[in-house]
Amino acid sequence: MLAAATAACSSNKDEKPAASGATSAVTTSQVADTGKFVVRYDRAMASDLAKDGKKIAQDNKVIDDLAEALGNVYKLPKDVTVVGKECGEFNAYWDPQKQSIVLCYEMFGIAEKFAKAQAEDDLTLFNVYFDGITRMITLHESAHMAINLYSLPTTGREEDAADQLGALILLTAPGVGGLGGLGAASDFWFAVSDDPASLDARSYADQHSLSQVRAYNLLCWLYGAVPDKLGMLVQQPGQPEEKGLLPSQRAVGCPDEYNRMRASWETLLKPYIKIELGLPTTATATTSARATPSATTTPTR
Numbered sequence: 001m002l003a004a005a006t007a008a009c010s011s012n013k014d015e016k017p018a019a020s021g022a023t024s025a026v027t028t029s030q031v032a033d034t035g036k037f038v039v040r041y042d043r044a045m046a047s048d049l050a051k052d053g054k055k056i057a058q059d060n061k062v063i064d065d066l067a068e069a070l071g072n073v074y075k076l077p078k079d080v081t082v083v084g085k086e087c088g089e090f091n092a093y094w095d096p097q098k099q100s101i102v103l104c105y106e107m108f109g110i111a112e113k114f115a116k117a118q119a120e121d122d123l124t125l126f127n128v129y130f131d132g133i134t135r136m137i138t139l140h141e142s143a144h145m146a147i148n149l150y151s152l153p154t155t156g157r158e159e160d161a162a163d164q165l166g167a168l169i170l171l172t173a174p175g176v177g178g179l180g181g182l183g184a185a186s187d188f189w190f191a192v193s194d195d196p197a198s199l200d201a202r203s204y205a206d207q208h209s210l211s212q213v214r215a216y217n218l219l220c221w222l223y224g225a226v227p228d229k230l231g232m233l234v235q236q237p238g239q240p241e242e243k244g245l246l247p248s249q250r251a252v253g254c255p256d257e258y259n260r261m262r263a264s265w266e267t268l269l270k271p272y273i274k275i276e277l278g279l280p281t282t283a284t285a286t287t288s289a290r291a292t293p294s295a296t297t298t299p300t301r
């Protein structure tokens with residue numbers, strides 16, 4: 001669902017954060033790491049999409065894997081639930097009242113359909129798409145969690161900040177998995193972008209950036225992480241404009257943008273995480289970072 005896809009994590013918009021305030025001077029040794037991510041699969045009863053999403057998520061222990069990945073990143077002072085549930089729409093969100101990350105079964109259902117359409121019978125490519133999309137969305141929500149749980153300061157829109165941190169953690173994955181996953185997530189965001197003719201005041205005023213903008217941001221950070229290896233993502237002189245190809249005017253600043261973003265999040269999160277954010281310097285990029293040259297398939301509603 002196009003509108004719902006762009007409004008991901010908006011269902012808790014009226015809820016107030018459980019904690020707020022300026023970040024205190026916390027050192028690594030002061031941060032308790034006594035909590036864990038606890039997985040729960042709720043029922044799916046109403047829609048076939050939710051039932052399908054639940055089946056693929058539960059049969060393949062997808063949420064278990066996501067929770068394990070989160071546990072390898074964050075230090076938790078208390079348990080946080082990662083719950084799969086039927087939401088009635090494509091969505092995922094951080095619930096500050098229940099201190100839980102909610103992953104809607106519809107999100108898994110749509111990610112599976114999109115991945116199948118892109119990969120056809122290529123299982124490896126399917127996994128790049130399915131894992132990339134579901135991880136990017138989960139990591140985005142984990143960024144909301146981190147901002148709330150650790151009372152991190154944010155300037156600008158939190159939704160953009162959450163995309164930044166989500167992308168950085170995704171890129172932290174070893175090998176080319178993180179690069180491919182981020183490319184797949186960018187493809188997905190392009191595919192669910194609204195027709196510009198349908199945009200209205202609500203679209204422009206939304207707390208999320210337009211899906212097209214989010215897709216190009218991911219592409220910029222992907223290219224910015226390894227600019228010497230991913231030149232194929234950039235529009236070359238004389239090359240026609242193409243969806244999913246980074247205009248050179250933006251691309252030229254992406255390495256600096258990526259490095260500043262990485263340094264900023266490292267400063268903010270250092271006491272609270274167990275990893276070094278961003279692409280390891282030893283990682284190598286291949287063309288698999290861009291799973292397909294175009295993303296024209298619209299996921300089934």
Ligand SMILES: [Zn+2]
Nearest residue numbers: 008009159162
């Ligand atoms: Zn969000």
